Amino acid sequence: MTRIALIGDRDESVPAHRAIPIALDLAGESLGMRVDFEWVPTETIETERRLVEFHGLWCVPASPYRSMGGAIRGIQYAREKGHPFLGTCGGFQHAVIEYARNVLGWRDAEHGETAPDTVRIVIAPLQCALVEETGDVYFRAGSRLRSAYGTDQSTEGYRCSYGINPAFQEGLVEGPLRVAARDSDGDIRGLELDDHPFYVLTLFQPERSALQGILPPIVAAFVAASAVSAAEKHAAPDGKTTSRPVSS
Numbered sequence: 001m002t003r004i005a006l007i008g009d010r011d012e013s014v015p016a017h018r019a020i021p022i023a024l025d026l027a028g029e030s031l032g033m034r035v036d037f038e039w040v041p042t043e044t045i046e047t048e049r050r051l052v053e054f055h056g057l058w059c060v061p062a063s064p065y066r067s068m069g070g071a072i073r074g075i076q077y078a079r080e081k082g083h084p085f086l087g088t089c090g091g092f093q094h095a096v097i098e099y100a101r102n103v104l105g106w107r108d109a110e111h112g113e114t115a116p117d118t119v120r121i122v123i124a125p126l127q128c129a130l131v132e133e134t135g136d137v138y139f140r141a142g143s144r145l146r147s148a149y150g151t152d153q154s155t156e157g158y159r160c161s162y163g164i165n166p167a168f169q170e171g172l173v174e175g176p177l178r179v180a181a182r183d184s185d186g187d188i189r190g191l192e193l194d195d196h197p198f199y200v201l202t203l204f205q206p207e208r209s210a211l212q213g214i215l216p217p218i219v220a221a222f223v224a225a226s227a228v229s230a231a232e233k234h235a236a237p238d239g240k241t242t243s244r245p246v247s248s
Helices: 015-031 068-081 090-102 146-148 166-172 208-213 217-235
Strands: 002-007 037-040 056-059 085-088 121-139 153-164 177-183 188-193 199-202
Touching: 002 015, 002 068, 002 090, 002 177, 002 217, 015 037, 015 056, 015 177, 015 208, 015 217, 056 217, 068 085, 068 090, 085 090, 085 217, 090 121, 090 153, 090 188, 090 199, 121 188, 121 199, 146 199, 146 217, 153 166, 153 188, 153 208, 177 199, 177 217, 199 217, 208 217
Parallel strands: 002 037, 002 056, 056 085, 085 199
Antiparallel strands: 121 153, 121 177, 177 188, 188 199
């Protein structure tokens, strides 16, 4: 059995929150395995102990979260310990902030939705909001997204008003955090972390296709990576997953 933590504040009125359990079930069926998941409210993540029982972590849409600090602690845990991680929409945004603060040392990195008057707003309002919009995304050759989808391009849905601030974009992606997908205008829509077993961020919401009964390829890839983590945990003498620290 593979256990997935859904980091976020569950709200059945959010289409992505209705889609995610379906997407995980479809992934489990496709892979011939049982996938168990638990919604982990952000305010409950005070230490990493809240998350140690899981094999993969998904930071889900619908921010601002009740605890931005809790969400960032969960993301940091997955990044530093090498646990499979997927961040979609709000998860993308907060993973960028976590990376900026804890890898780049930009301790004042903020989100324009929750701290609009600060200097270093790394996540800022999009020039054109992508609320209930669809658009084409183009995957970088060799990326995990390209491998998961098996194609260079996909049409994806959004419910998002914030993305990477162009003023800080170059500094964010000149290191191990790499661009994995762009839209037709060349704007960043996907990121991946090098030297990590599985760390993928999408500004779009791939899970939405599950509402039409379609397995999102990147969710299947995430679950498969989490299954590897689960196998490693069960194989370890002490029953604990071997940490796979990521260079920062």
